[in-house]
Amino acid sequence: MEIIIKPKKKFSWREIAEIWDYRELLYFFTWRDIKIRYKQTAIGILWALFQPFITMVIFSIFFGNFAKMPSDGIPYPIFVFVGLLLWQFFSASLSGASNSLVGNQGIITKVYFPRLLMPISSTVTQFVDFFIASGMLVILMIYYGYLPNLAGLLILPLLLLITFLISVGGGMILAAINVKYRDVRYALPFFIQTLLFVTPVIYPSSILHKYSWILAANPMTGVIKAARSAILGGSPVNWTLLAISGAVGMAIFMVGIVVFRNTEKYFADIV
Numbered sequence: 001m002e003i004i005i006k007p008k009k010k011f012s013w014r015e016i017a018e019i020w021d022y023r024e025l026l027y028f029f030t031w032r033d034i035k036i037r038y039k040q041t042a043i044g045i046l047w048a049l050f051q052p053f054i055t056m057v058i059f060s061i062f063f064g065n066f067a068k069m070p071s072d073g074i075p076y077p078i079f080v081f082v083g084l085l086l087w088q089f090f091s092a093s094l095s096g097a098s099n100s101l102v103g104n105q106g107i108i109t110k111v112y113f114p115r116l117l118m119p120i121s122s123t124v125t126q127f128v129d130f131f132i133a134s135g136m137l138v139i140l141m142i143y144y145g146y147l148p149n150l151a152g153l154l155i156l157p158l159l160l161l162i163t164f165l166i167s168v169g170g171g172m173i174l175a176a177i178n179v180k181y182r183d184v185r186y187a188l189p190f191f192i193q194t195l196l197f198v199t200p201v202i203y204p205s206s207i208l209h210k211y212s213w214i215l216a217a218n219p220m221t222g223v224i225k226a227a228r229s230a231i232l233g234g235s236p237v238n239w240t241l242l243a244i245s246g247a248v249g250m251a252i253f254m255v256g257i258v259v260f261r262n263t264e265k266y267f268a269d270i271v
Helices: 014-021 023-037 044-066 076-098 117-144 150-180 184-196 205-217 219-232 239-270
Strands: none
Touching (some): 044 117, 076 117, 076 150, 076 184, 076 219, 117 150, 150 184, 150 219, 219 239
16 A cells, blocks of 8 residues: 655645654754764864854954944954854854755655754754853953843843844754755855844944944844843843844744745755
């Protein structure tokens, strides 16, 4: 007897619940990605700490010391490192999710499981890097004698959730495109590099003065500004801007699911 499994034509919320049914497989994919990433490396998972630290040092030298970039009264290394933490979580998640299907083509063509697990698991692995790199922020604050607003840490789960939605949603769209058009792997690094300079990571949005509203179109702007305001203090959290980021993040996530599901039936044939 031959059994043919066909994807559903329409999206249903049951498919989201199916991810929970396959949660053990999600854990396996996540743990596998973590082990593979740092396998046969000299310093292992400490690369998660080394990369943002070196980036922060370079930005601090050229933008903090030479260009005298303002940092809202906060030591520039701390100012830029907070932005880099969330930015690298976003950029690494987006890159990983976009390549998740192509990188697992052997499994996709042979075994059935919710394909949504792939971009989600590649994003979940970035939480490990984020929390490891956060240790450097603590060290920087001790070095500069800067006392953070500990109550502001309560907003961190919300900021990570919004970043997660943006990354996974965008990653699902790019992953679906990448299966058919491998140009994504070449275009995405350039896109991420360009997006860095239109996101207030290395500068405060206040330097644009009356044109700072332009940055609101970038959903990561609200996330990074809220992180600095809540954790570093100096200015109140712009809840309106953060709400815009959250709404855009949810919209990207939902569009990503729809695009992913509408193209999923072709994955095994063309991956």
